[in-house]
Amino acid sequence: MGLSSIAGHEVHVDQEGFMTVYDEWSDELAQKLAANIDLELTERHWEVLRFIRRDFEQQGETPTLRRVSNTGGIPIKELFDLFPKKPAKKMAYIAGLPKPAGCV
Amino acid sequence: MTTTIEAPVPAFDEESTGRKLAIICSKGSLDMAYPGLVLANAALSEGIETHLFFTFWGFDMINKETMGHLQFTPLGNPATHMPPLLMGLPGMTAFATHMMKKQMDGIDVPGIPEFLEMISDSGGHLWACRMSADMMHLEADDLYERVEGIISASDFLELSEGAQTIFV
Numbered sequence: 001m002g003l004s005s006i007a008g009h010e011v012h013v014d015q016e017g018f019m020t021v022y023d024e025w026s027d028e029l030a031q032k033l034a035a036n037i038d039l040e041l042t043e044r045h046w047e048v049l050r051f052i053r054r055d056f057e058q059q060g061e062t063p064t065l066r067r068v069s070n071t072g073g074i075p076i077k078e079l080f081d082l083f084p085k086k087p088a089k090k091m092a093y094i095a096g097l098p099k100p101a102g103c104v
Numbered sequence: 105m106t107t108t109i110e111a112p113v114p115a116f117d118e119e120s121t122g123r124k125l126a127i128i129c130s131k132g133s134l135d136m137a138y139p140g141l142v143l144a145n146a147a148l149s150e151g152i153e154t155h156l157f158f159t160f161w162g163f164d165m166i167n168k169e170t171m172g173h174l175q176f177t178p179l180g181n182p183a184t185h186m187p188p189l190l191m192g193l194p195g196m197t198a199f200a201t202h203m204m205k206k207q208m209d210g211i212d213v214p215g216i217p218e219f220l221e222m223i224s225d226s227g228g229h230l231w232a233c234r235m236s237a238d239m240m241h242l243e244a245d246d247l248y249e250r251v252e253g254i255i256s257a258s259d260f261l262e263l264s265e266g267a268q269t270i271f272v
Contacts (some may be wrong), residue, residue, distance in 0.1 A: 004111035017112040036113045065149060066214070066222060076225040085151030086116050093114060103142055104213050 007032040018093055022056070025096030033094045041094075045082055048074055049095045062092050062100040117151075124153045126264035128271045132164030134174040134204055134216075135181075140272040141219045148226035155267065156223070157260050158251075159233035162272075163240060165216055166232060166248045172217050175201045217248070224250040231255050231263075 004013045011024040019025055019033075030049060034041045041049075051072035055063045065088050069076045083090035088100050125147045129140045140156065147154045164170040178184040178191040178200040190196070205215070214222065224230060232247055232254045244254060255263075 003108050005108040006111045010108050011111065013111045015112070016114045018114070037116055064212075065226070066212070069222075076222055080225075080227060086149060088149045089114070090116060093116075102212075104145060104219075 014098075018098060019096035020098070022096065025053075029096065030094050033096070037090060037093065039083070039090070039094070042082075044074070044078070045094075048072065048079065048082060048091055052091060052095050052097060056095075056097050061102075062088075062097045064088065064100050064102045064104060066104060122266075123151075124155075124264070124267035126155045126157065126260075126267040126269045128157045128159060128269065129162035129165055130160045131272060132161030132170070132174060134176040134201060136272065137162075137165050137174055137216055138208075138213070138219075140270070141216070141223065142213075143270065144223050144228055145219070145226065148223065148228050153267075154223075154227075155229045155231060155260075155264055157231045157233060157255075157264075159236050163232070163236045163242070166220070166230065166251050167240075167242065168246060168248060171220070171248060172215065174216055176204045177201075220248060220250060231260060233257070233260075 002012060003010055005011070006013075006029055009024075009029060011029070012020045014020050019029075031041060034045070039045070048068060051074070052063050052068060055067070055071070063072070065076055065079055068074055068079060068091075079087040079091070092099050125144070127140045127144055129137070131137065144154050144156055158166045164174060175197055177197045178186060179196065180188065181191070184191065184200070208215075213219075220230065230248070230251045232251050234254050234256045237243065237254045244251070247254075
């Protein structure tokens with residue numbers, strides 16, 4: 001879709017609104033993206049976001065919930081509390097990453 | 105000068121309203137245990153209310169004694185693309201099971217017990233079939249502790265009302 005604006009910043013997003021350029025993301029944008037989907041970020045949310053950003057950088061793909069739980073150390077149950085209903089997609093959205101592609 | 109438009113916001117919560125899925129797991133082989141579990145797990149991460157009903161050989165997936173030892177038999181399975189005669193040789197099932205587990209592990213798919221735990225942690229509901237329990241002389245204590253209850257077919261129909269039902 002190309003260039004759009006989030007909180008006054010020009011960023012690249014796809015058709016659904018997921019950011020597509022890793023380095024355009026910032027903490028400030030994360031706050032805004034979270035607010036867009038009615039979430040307020042706590043320290044625990046930040047732990048998840050930092051882990052999946054780091055993991056994406058290293059692995060080249062957005063981690064699945066299982067990976068966030070097993071490798072990132074945040075249990076799946078808690079992920080559903082932090083990002084209700086659709087945790088995998090919601091955390092990718094706020095972290096400025098593509099939706100996870102894996103099935104499990 | 106051009107002005108950029110505000111980025112769209114994904115409609116996370118609207119899509120999932122009221123959607124419900126019921127999956128009947130009736131097979132006890134390793135290869136046939138996975139489809140239902142993969143689907144259930146995906147549904148849950150989409151915010152879909154999900155119920156799994158284990159019946160007949162599907163009971164092996166929730167029986168504490170067998171759930172960690174499901175097997176894949178290549179005998180009579182055309183999907184292996186191997187001569188049927190060879191598949192009947194002693195040790196072939198153990199070998200094929202070992203290979204399948206290795207493949208699953210290679211793509212980071214968990215074994216059955218861990219998969220069920222993950223589904224339960226994600227809010228999925230596990231139910232055991234009353235008739236199968238009676239037939240196999242099993243009680244709640246014999247079953248995986250996350251199973252919420254042993255229920256009849258009509259109980260299942262009641263709780264799956266309005267759900268999309270899939271039989272595996």
